[in-house]
Amino acid sequence: MSGLEETSNESSELKEDNDFDVEVEGHVEVDYASDPFRLYMFYRDRKEWADLEPVPQDDGPNPVVKIAYSEKFSDVYDYFRALLKKDERSDRAFALTAEAIELNAANYTVWHYRRVLLQALQKDLREEMRYITDIIEEQPKNYQVWHHRRMVVEWLNDPSEELEFIADILSQDAKNYHAWQHRQWVIQEYKLWDNELEFVEKLLEEDVRNNSVWNQRHFVISHTTGYSSPAILDREVQYCLNQIRKAPHNESAWNYLKGILQDRGMSSHPGLLEQVLELKETHCSPYLLAFLVDCYEDALENNNQKETLNRALEVCEYLAQEKDTIRKEYWLFLQRSLESRFGPSAASGEPLADGTEPPAGQQELS
Amino acid sequence: MNAPEKVLEEFEQIDFLRDRHVRFFQRTLQVLPERYASLETTRLTVMFFAVSGLDVLDALDVIDRNNMIEWIYSLQVLPTEDQSNLSRCGFRGSSHIGIPYSVKGPGVLHPYDSGHVAMTYTGLTSLLILGDDLSRVNKQACLAGLKALQLEDGSFCAVPEGSENDIRFIYCAACICYMLDDWSGMDIQKAIEYIRGSMSYDNGFGQGAGLESHGGWTFCAIASLCLMGRLEEALSQRELDRIRRWCIMRQQSGFHGRPNKPVDTCYSFWVGATLELLDVFQYTNYEKNRNYILSTQDRLVGGFAKWPDSHPDPLHAYLGLCGLSLIGEPNLRKVHPALNITQRAFQHLQQLQQTWRDNAGTCT
Numbered sequence: 001m002s003g004l005e006e007t008s009n010e011s012s013e014l015k016e017d018n019d020f021d022v023e024v025e026g027h028v029e030v031d032y033a034s035d036p037f038r039l040y041m042f043y044r045d046r047k048e049w050a051d052l053e054p055v056p057q058d059d060g061p062n063p064v065v066k067i068a069y070s071e072k073f074s075d076v077y078d079y080f081r082a083l084l085k086k087d088e089r090s091d092r093a094f095a096l097t098a099e100a101i102e103l104n105a106a107n108y109t110v111w112h113y114r115r116v117l118l119q120a121l122q123k124d125l126r127e128e129m130r131y132i133t134d135i136i137e138e139q140p141k142n143y144q145v146w147h148h149r150r151m152v153v154e155w156l157n158d159p160s161e162e163l164e165f166i167a168d169i170l171s172q173d174a175k176n177y178h179a180w181q182h183r184q185w186v187i188q189e190y191k192l193w194d195n196e197l198e199f200v201e202k203l204l205e206e207d208v209r210n211n212s213v214w215n216q217r218h219f220v221i222s223h224t225t226g227y228s229s230p231a232i233l234d235r236e237v238q239y240c241l242n243q244i245r246k247a248p249h250n251e252s253a254w255n256y257l258k259g260i261l262q263d264r265g266m267s268s269h270p271g272l273l274e275q276v277l278e279l280k281e282t283h284c285s286p287y288l289l290a291f292l293v294d295c296y297e298d299a300l301e302n303n304n305q306k307e308t309l310n311r312a313l314e315v316c317e318y319l320a321q322e323k324d325t326i327r328k329e330y331w332l333f334l335q336r337s338l339e340s341r342f343g344p345s346a347a348s349g350e351p352l353a354d355g356t357e358p359p360a361g362q363q364e365l366s
Numbered sequence: 367m368n369a370p371e372k373v374l375e376e377f378e379q380i381d382f383l384r385d386r387h388v389r390f391f392q393r394t395l396q397v398l399p400e401r402y403a404s405l406e407t408t409r410l411t412v413m414f415f416a417v418s419g420l421d422v423l424d425a426l427d428v429i430d431r432n433n434m435i436e437w438i439y440s441l442q443v444l445p446t447e448d449q450s451n452l453s454r455c456g457f458r459g460s461s462h463i464g465i466p467y468s469v470k471g472p473g474v475l476h477p478y479d480s481g482h483v484a485m486t487y488t489g490l491t492s493l494l495i496l497g498d499d500l501s502r503v504n505k506q507a508c509l510a511g512l513k514a515l516q517l518e519d520g521s522f523c524a525v526p527e528g529s530e531n532d533i534r535f536i537y538c539a540a541c542i543c544y545m546l547d548d549w550s551g552m553d554i555q556k557a558i559e560y561i562r563g564s565m566s567y568d569n570g571f572g573q574g575a576g577l578e579s580h581g582g583w584t585f586c587a588i589a590s591l592c593l594m595g596r597l598e599e600a601l602s603q604r605e606l607d608r609i610r611r612w613c614i615m616r617q618q619s620g621f622h623g624r625p626n627k628p629v630d631t632c633y634s635f636w637v638g639a640t641l642e643l644l645d646v647f648q649y650t651n652y653e654k655n656r657n658y659i660l661s662t663q664d665r666l667v668g669g670f671a672k673w674p675d676s677h678p679d680p681l682h683a684y685l686g687l688c689g690l691s692l693i694g695e696p697n698l699r700k701v702h703p704a705l706n707i708t709q710r711a712f713q714h715l716q717q718l719q720q721t722w723r724d725n726a727g728t729c730t
Contacts, residue, residue, distance in 0.1 A: 106407065209626040252625050
């Protein structure tokens with residue numbers, strides 16, 4: 001939903017300090033501060049627009065969530081609505097869309113109409129790129145502006161400015177979801193993979209905890225070399241462990257490590273368990289311990305050994321009671337679940353109170 | 367032992383200011399200042415936050431339900447006389463296009479008038495919450511409009527003119543089909559494929575394939591599958607356990623939406639509801655969650671903000687309440703975690719659907 005998510009949260013980031021106004025009645029005049037010599041002329045007073053009948057908004061007798069627009073705002077949009085009704089294709093219409101956008105860049109109808117005009121009037125798309133670049137720099141968390149840019153890039157079939165532009169937006173907010181989404185689209189659509197891993201490494205050096213960058217790393221590698229070759233997999237595993245040594249309390253690095261190994265034999269990767277157990281002494285974290293549990297679980301699925309189960313249960317206990325107490329109930333639940341799946345009582349086949357089914361007892365699993 | 371003054375102070379800081387929130391939502395439904403202009407095209411969703419929020423607070427009696435129902439119906443894009451606009455039907459977010467106010471058909475032909483999938487979703491839920499029987503909804507038109515929005519890859523656009531496409535609109539579509547009890551508006555199989563394709567290496571869901579996993583999109587994925595009745599068909603037990611782990615790791619005090627990001631009140635619902643749908647919300651820390659949500663409460667104007675000492679807004683006010691409802695805060699109605707309406711409104715929907723089935727059965 002536009003305007004609703006973390007990635008587009010205009011209303012709670014408003015710059016004014018005043019609290020939510022209680023009563024706002026009627027219109028507010030164009031104020032003297034911004035237009036002291038009254039140079040601004042309403043569209044309704046401009047001779048070149050006299051042929052158009054403005055179209056007001058009509059919410060009926062009992063409007064809900066009504067926004068109290070100033071005279072200037074209403075005037076611009078009354079004329080926008082008039083143009084829309086006629087589906088007028090003209091330069092004056094094109095110029096007005098820019099004013100309407102300035103007043104509300106989230107109005108997707110205005111953007112759509114502008115695109116219709118861009119094509120109908122054969123407007124200069126390079127100039128449009130400059131325009132949309134400026135708008136995105138001002139409002140980088142708006143869905144409509146990014147969609148518009150994507151359309152223009154597609155029409156021009158020219159992604160040559162994109163990577164640099166997105167890098168600039170990311171330099172202001174390295175986790176901007178729209179920016180990363182646009183970047184992935186550009187790279188995939190135009191096959192611009194070559195330098196992306198380098199870009200990822202640079203950003204990870206700046207902030208090894210940036211989860212968006214770890215995601216991008218996975219995106220690049222999975223679409224280029226892939227993870228099936230042991231050389232690549234091992235390189236990535238070592239890369240992770242090195243980053244963890246530098247910044248141990250980093251969920252992103254541990255998620256990446258688990259992510260690339262979880263279906264490729266976590267517990268059978270040579271030397272990994274040993275390295276993790278070593279790190280446990282000096283670079284412990286809830287993520288390391290959770291990873292250990294997952295390693296043991298993976299091992300148990302291939303070879304159910306009492307010793308492995310006990311270790312797993314111990315780590316769950318340690319997490320619950322000491323290292324990740326906020327999730328105490330979850331770790332105890334996981335403990336019960338492991339017990340019922342791999343423990344001696346599993347042979348009874350009775351489900352636990354929380355519904356987990358114990359399919360196998362303590363034996364070799366085929 | 368706490369000194370008495372200190373205990374009193376702690377209690378004051380964490381008490382829930384019901385009446386302030388009621389008034390916050392009442393004001394939201396009336397008039398907003400111009401600086402909220404960016405909400406114009408989504409006013410119906412803002413209405414949903416307020417109306418559903420009042421429902422959660424059991425305070426719907428403070429508003430004029432009938433007037434509001436009329437306003438929602440004025441936003442329905444109805445078929446024109448010649449039915450040439452069926453693929454554009456649904457609900458608008460507001461009157462911003464300039465169609466003259468009307469609560470009945472036929473629809474007015476206008477080159478740029480069409481529904482928006484999130485507005486159709488929140489229009490229908492708002493009608494239900496207000497007690498309407500949806501008898502004036504042109505269901506076939508809504509479903510035709512919905513069908514026109516689904517792409518080859520299974521995702522949905524928001525409007526027929528074109529927009530970004532992603533998992534949010536699959537969720538809206540699933541809610542619409544669920545409420546209208548008619549899945550002809552979407553290709554479920556393709557939607558499931560898109561959802562599965564959005565699962566990240568770290569077992570959360572992104573907005574689409576390859577994208578970073580995020581609490582909001584994970585909610586959209588899981589809630590959609592639940593509404594479709596396909597959760598266990600689409601995801602294996604192993605995958606479900608991994609998703610549970612990703613979700614439960616989002617709790618820091620309250621919840622955040624992505625690893626290494628700050629917590630934000632709205633994720634107490636997005637992630638909390640997902641955990642509830644996956645049967646493990648019971649294993650989260652209710653006290654820390656509650657303390658965080660209440661720390662973002664605006665004690666003066668009511669509502670909740672994403673962070674403490676920030677401006678409240680209707681979305682966070684509503685989702686903060688839903689987050690509290692999930693942990694069983696007293697005097698708050700329970701919320702249906704997939705449909706995101708109260709259980710009371712949900713029961714009304716179930717009764718309506720039973721009536722539709724009975725009537726269909728007696729048609730000759």
